[in-house]
Amino acid sequence: MNSWAQRSIDIANNGNYLDQLKAIYRIDIPGMRDIDPELVREIAIAHSKKDARNVFIKSLDLPVFPIEHPYVAFIRYDPDKFIKLNPQVVEYIGNAILALRIDEILLLGAKAKRPVKRYGQAFKSWLLSLPYRKLDIPQFSTVSLGSNEIVICDESDQEYEDFANSQLRCGLVKAPDLLLRKGDKYILGEAKFLSDLGGGQDRNFSDAMDMVNNHNGNAHRIAVLDGPLWLNGPDRNQTRGVRNTNADVMSALVLQDFISHF
Known part of the structure; x- marks a missing residue:
């Protein structure tokens, strides 16, 4: 098992996982609807x-x-x-x-509306709040960095995809959720909050795993996944998948440590 997956499992089962996660995936709960x-x-x-x-x-x-x-x-x-x-x-x-x-x-x-699930947008907002320099595409690709310097690409999802395919030759079919540099090394990845095990969430999980296990291009790939998949106990597709891969699959809660050690 990947060490970052193991750390994610430890946090989810033994720590205040959800209390920490809400700083990343903040879900506003709507009130009841009005009736005339x-x-x-x-x-x-x-x-x-x-x-x-x-x-x-x-x-x-x-x-x-x-x-x-x-x-x-x-x-x-x-x-x-x-x-x-x-x-x-x-x-x-x-x-x-x-x-x-x-x-x-x-x-x-008057039943309340379901919470709006904008997980991708929430993750990117959190990512851009981290204490790293943010650069647009021209600077991101050309700036001179020390081996431990970290910069985040601050562009649209479409710009992420275009850069990953045209400059890094990754052959992506959809935009990544994160794109950063550490020194002369590039990291890209997908970030997903998977609210349950099974169904449509399994398809989202498979998409993320297909991406992280594809080694085309000049970028290191990671999958930043959160949800019940880190729990001990359930024997399901997602829980097995994160335990049986050597790819860099992790919770968002350990992402900064991963970047520091990369």
């Missing part, structure tokens, strides 16, 4: 009268429909038409809403 007081009154009246049809109609105006049902999206395309044409479905779903207390309907109808 008049709509609240109308839903309450329909609920008190056990009016399944009307409570269904009024619930369509809530920020979030209080019952998850696949037919609701269909009806939304033309409510007036499809409510008239499908009275049994409207009655059925309306009765399911009436089975809830009025406070439950309103709570479900």
